[in-house]
Amino acid sequence: RALPLPVLEPGAPWLAHWAALVAGPGGARTQGAAAWLPPAPAPPAEPARDITGSSPEDLVLRFRATASPEAFRLAGHLALAVPSVPVMRLVQRAVDRDPRPQHLAEVILSGMLTAVPGPPGSYAFRPGVRELLLRSLPRTARGRTREFLARIGSLIDERAGLAAGEFRAQADGGQDGSGPAFATVSEETVRRLGGQGPPERLFAGRYRPAGLRGANGSLWKAVDVHTGRQVVVRRYREQPAPQERFLSEARTLAGLEDPHVVRVLDFGVADGAPYVVTEFVDGLTLAEVLSGLSFRTFARLVCQGLAGLEALHAHGLVRGERGPAGLLLRPDGGVLLSRVALGEESRGKDPESDLAEFRWLLKQLATSVSVPAEHRELLDLIDGRRLPAAARYAAELAATAQWPPPLDVTLLGPLRISHGTSPVEPPSPEAQALLCMLLFGHGRRVTHVELARGLWEEPPAERRAAARIEDLVPELRRVLPPGALVTLPEAYALHVPDVHVDVFHCEKLLDGPARGPAEVQRALDLWYGPPLDGVPGPAAAAARDRLRILKSRLRALHAELDEARGATAPTILFEADDLNRPEARITLEYAVHEMLARGALAAHQFDVRVRPDGYIVHTEPGTFVLPVLVAVLRGLPEVLTGLVDPPSLTVTFWDRPVAPPEVPPVSAGIQVVVAPAVYEEFAASSAAQGPQRFQPLFQDGATDTPPVAWSCPLSPSTAAPEPEARDLVQGPFITHDPRRLGIPAPGRTAVVHTRPDGPLTLLDPAQPHGDRPSRFVTYYKVDLTTHQSHHRVSLPSSGKGAFTAAVELSWHVEDPVAFVRAEVTRVSEPLLGHLLEEAARITRRHPLRRAGAAQRAVNAGLRRWPVPGLSVAASVQLAPEGTALPGPQGPVPKQRPLSDLLGEAESVLLGFDGPLARLFSARAASEAALDLLALVAEHRDPEGAPPAAVRDTFTHPLAVLRAFARDRLGPLLRDRLDAIELRAVPDAPTTHNSVPLVRALHGSGRRVSVVTDVSAPAVHRYLDPYGLPLAGIHARGEDLTLLTPHPDCLLRAMHSTGGATTTGVLIGSTVAELTAAQQAGVRFIGLARNTTAARQFDEAGCETTVTSLAPLLEAARSLQERCQ
Template sequence: MPRSARHLTKELLLRSGQLIDERAGVVPGTFQVATPGGTDVTAGGEPIAVVREESLRRLGGTVAEDSRLLLDIYRPVEELGLGSGVWKAVDVRGGQTVAAYEYQVLPEDRGTFLEQGRALAGIRHPNVVGVRGLGFWNGDGWLVTDFVEGVTLAELTGEGGFRLPYWMLTSVANQVARCLSVLHGQGMAHGRLAPNCVLLCPDGTVKVTRFALRRDRTVSESKDLEDLGRLLTELLGGPAVPEQQDPGTTGPPRARRAFWERFTEAVDNLLAPDVDRQRRGRDLCMSASYDKQNAAASDPYRYQLLGPVRVTRHGRPLPGIPPEEQALLCMLLQRSGRTVTHRELAEGLWTGQMPERQALREIARRADTLRDFLGSGILATTSGGYALYATPRTVDMHQCEDLADRARFRREDGETATARDLVQYALELWQGDPLEGVPGPAAEAARIRLHALRFDLWATRAELDVEIGDFDRASADLSELVASHPTRVDLRRLHILVLCRQDRVGDAVRSYEEYVGHVEHTSDGEPNAAVQALYQELVNAQGRTSITLEISPPHELQRTLAALAGTLSRLLSLSGLAPDQYEALDMEHSHLIRAESDASPASVLSALDPVMRRLPRDLAELPDPPKVRVTFWRATGTGRPVLPSDIKAALVHVPGDVVVVLSPVLHEELAAGGAPVDASLFRPLHGAEPTTRPLAWYCSLASA
């Protein structure tokens, strides 16, 4: 693995393990493994995957019992912050990551701990962390919960000033108040609400953790609401008075005033000694104007990574962030709201080795500089590294990925037009080369991934255009894609098919020839078999050119053919077509003359001159002559005329006793001198959109 991607090694091992977990012991014969225990087989070399213990057992291995398992189920991995009492652990039954909270519980309080823990486990609410288990291990009480990625308020505000911007504060107030309302409705209380108990998830959800799980005077509904009021006051950087706020971080004046009117009343009520007033303060925090969606919509920051790195606040660009700080910003934004460890940062920011202490100092310096640009409450210093809190909708890269996912789901549901619109929106987010000018191996790896994402979006848009039937747009996209990726088989095959649907068979053949040339130049391999088969179909179909004679009204067909029998034979003989080069077929409403495969388009076009000179005159000699349309077109291998319905509809409005129609390819042949007829006599036939390339070409003649 290249140095620039080494920070992804852990992720690669986990993803490889996920594939094995899905198939281990279920799909036979897929791969061979060597598992520890039970056999004489040993495995050497580097690890290729991290799998669950359950998978190991299914593959025939054994897992030694570990007395260090917490509650006999969870294996502690690491403490999340020295002395925090919170551990990251793994459920050995299924491999899920969990969080384990340690409690110092006196013997006489064990019953209360278990009772409160079970009551908490019965609460299912988006703002209450989910409980998985509880019990006692090594003399202490333990509460095991879902592992939730994110940053705590303590981490988010620990450096750069203990303050949150108002748009974030409203969401925190709303969601913590909802959590407390549910707890108090169940007769419980949190008991120790503080900044390290409130976790902000990457999607904007707030999870409350670290419940006291005890009963005493300090654990009550009133104390919880007072703690919420104090917490909100601290997050404002002081009492709720507008003069203390930094106008640059609070938003437009009108929004600021509306915020203060509501927020001041809510905080005052929460800090009141009367529990009824406190409940009114809690209810104010729970109002719709304070919810997560409104807060996300009010987020003034926008981050552009799909082009030159750019950060705006309230629509105004921040002063130029230096490239070194841009590299840090980009790494953090790719994992928005999640911790990027010091080690990952060091490997992603520099290509060479750097002493650990020096790397930590340099990362801290860059983080301080970046925090000065962004303001307080955005960049968190966590126990293991740094995290940048940004809602997904504020980062163009995440928006693009979300739109791509939504387009895929819509396409699977058959909503092709909607999927095409979503892909177009995703492509419109791009402003140039992603992460332009940003240094470091992590930025380079991200550029490679984002270039692939953009290419896939282009290809998907072309595929959707084909499904919709917009071959002109598909052709334009695919021409650029095969030019940049000339040997990519799926795109080349689609390009050839689209050109055929546009009746540009010559261009389709040239596309295949270009593909073969690139394959021969770049590798020793043979052209793809599917593309070769498509080309052979082109060759077989290219020579099948037809001349169709249609009479209006249709019931006059047989009478007219009988009267023109000599005329048709004479016209074909004048064209130079030998009798063995064509066959005449009577169709239901037309007379079809199909050229054999060895007859070139030029030889068929040779019939054009006698048709245009002699047919109007011969028709004029008939009593009550009908109107005639003669179409020179391609034909499929079955010999049926290939005249799309939209072309027939457009021809209805074309006047003339005799109308001669040419397909676009045959008109190109005519313009190149393929027959002694002036190509300028033919006019373009357009469909509903006159700006597109002609559907066909026609010439109107009067009976002589």
């Protein structure tokens, strides 16, 4: 008697077979696997052999003879890992496309494994078995252990921290990493599993090593983690403490500014060894180019090397190096002293020994340099120990000598090489690609790995790549000057300081000062075909894209120069997507002539030409096409209504005779695209008041650049949808005069605008146009106030249940330019989505019973947010699912009783100008502002002085101070305002009830402090005669960027009176003070003396306002009575 038991594996084929068996009609026969399960195991025919005593060879041979080939192959790979069941499953999944449990079972039951203490499924190979199994693997598989570990690690990376696994990851920082490694995982996986990556090793607390720069290990390249810039660190030999000689000489070297001496950025002593940090300069050492030193480079070395030595000697320093060590040749041919003996290394050395060593070096170099006979005098001067005369002779050679023609390489078409007027046959395409990469390296080292990635889509192995590159080198040496190609360990470099490359000429033209249209046109004429035509490789493809952008920038510059000259001939382009039907072509031709007629253009002013996709209208220079644009906006849809199925039509108005650049497509039946200059004319006309609204078009979506064109859809049925309203941003708007925008409310509003030649920037009220002439600009208004949202969400736990979470988000714009550039809509949605993603990653590691720990971990882990330019604060409260959470706080009553506000406050902060005194009347404030602006005019060029329209926007001296907070004149203006405020003190009236209010607040147990943007001497001079019981006066400091609305003075007052947890209330009279209070988390009572101030407070969200101090005094006295 036995029970037939179906057998199947958890795989797709087996499950499909089982499904067919179960779902099939009765009576049909289906093949399958089954095992007879008897009531008890049958006794073995003969005693089973105990294999535990077998030798490793017998175990492996027996397994190989009885196991399937897949199982034996799997066993060999398992020998590379830890043989526990979870790890073995990972290995099987990594090496088999179709992992089957039976193969893993064969390995486990083979007798080659023995159980070890640990979780269920923990095994170890019997002694000697692992080594024999490893021999069964091919040599290539054994040599790719790193790749194998990475393949297993990738499986862990997919699921780590996201799904429950079968083995535990212990976050012990790697302290108990015993046993062989079985996987290589990413740092992100380590973080998700709760571990920590290896601590960053920094030298002197701020320099991250990035590679050696010398053979002795004392000089290495590093990255300054504070600034992100590349530097070079040199460690000197240990010197006796306190290293005073070293520190003194290093301080002198750091103060030395000379073009031929490397600049020192930092120095000190670390681990007993002195060190110096210098700027990183691309280039090659003299030792690396000794074999191919040209006479021109030798002459530069004589004059510039001696100039660097003389600069050192003039400051009491010595080079102290022998031979070519520490002499750097920059890509432009300049010579730099990069190593200087300091401290004990300079002892016993003097300028004479430096000059002797330098002279000896020059004599050694001269033996391998080909010196023209007419310049042998230079060597004679060196031999005669007349180095200063030799340096002067070498300097004159740079301007007077007849040097060989420079190497000329052109890349703006098929690659061409010439020496002067003598063309050179280019090398093979691969060698051309190698030459381009080295040229674009600008004289720096380019490693074999970098070259291989740039030369081939699928680079070969490193050694094979190095060999293939080496085969190309002779071709390059044939076309380059002698010694130009420098071979370095695992790298190559070009040292051709006098090479002329057409690409570099164009880039220098764009980055340099403004040039004339003729020069720009000559640069455009350098293009003679597709750039780098026929040059293969990924690096050449990337360079082609960059050169296309370069050409478009040159064209734009040429167009701007033409515009400045007034030599413009507007072009109108009518383009349709389907003109195959005769009626469509006839209707469009009629529409073109109708629009020109309505625009009142005379016949001699335009020329209409037929194109396959429409018509182009060329006009005479100076033609006024704005009437035609208005006619198109108002009448074109009506003219085309006769067509049953009108084609999509684009009408482009361009302000020059060349074809416009390709603008981003806009989905509309009829759309009008205009050049920025044409749009400026339209925006300044009365036609801009019509219903048509233009939207800016940016190249590749780069909103931080000026629009390339403006677009307006004309077909309501097919027009593109209106752009979604953006949170916190209004615009874009356009204005001809940014001065009309006034001064944005400090801390509440910012204005971001485009510049004619650059990216978005913040409006500078002191100089709205910068140093450019007035012209139309696009601008946006940005809301800087704080916004909040509350949400109830569910977050997963480590078990089956879930956490209920109450989420409170608050945000405000911190960087208006970055926020406008990001084009974010519905800010709360990406913030909440990011919070849910990050919080879920954290809560999955916590059970429901540890809701408090999960809550703390979530709040501590929310640091980075996905919206640029935004400062975000988040608070998450967690509870097990079904548990009640406190709801969001309801809105505060619009006008709370003053006694409640003052009673809840431990500290009361009083503004000075307004609540205590009126330092300036409206007229006096305006005069003070004009006084400060006059000071600006005195210290600026006449062109840089604020114009009259700008001066009129400043009605208070503090507004001037805020506008010039980051200007070099800021300290000067602050000092002048200090004097103005001191002069205003004697005539300033005291605010009614202010003195008794301070005394009553003090009597009620409140600490009273004064916070103000007025200078401390003026406040003290005014208040000291009253003898008020003040806890402190916190006035304007030296840093003008900390004026209100920055909460600096409020925070100083709160910390000085009991710490950040102290509750407080501010009584102020300006919106800037209100904003500072909101940012500092302090309640605010606004003193509004007139309806204008009351309206401003209401618009800014002020909850409590008073028109005088009388109700505050009454509330303070009631609190005082309670305390008595």
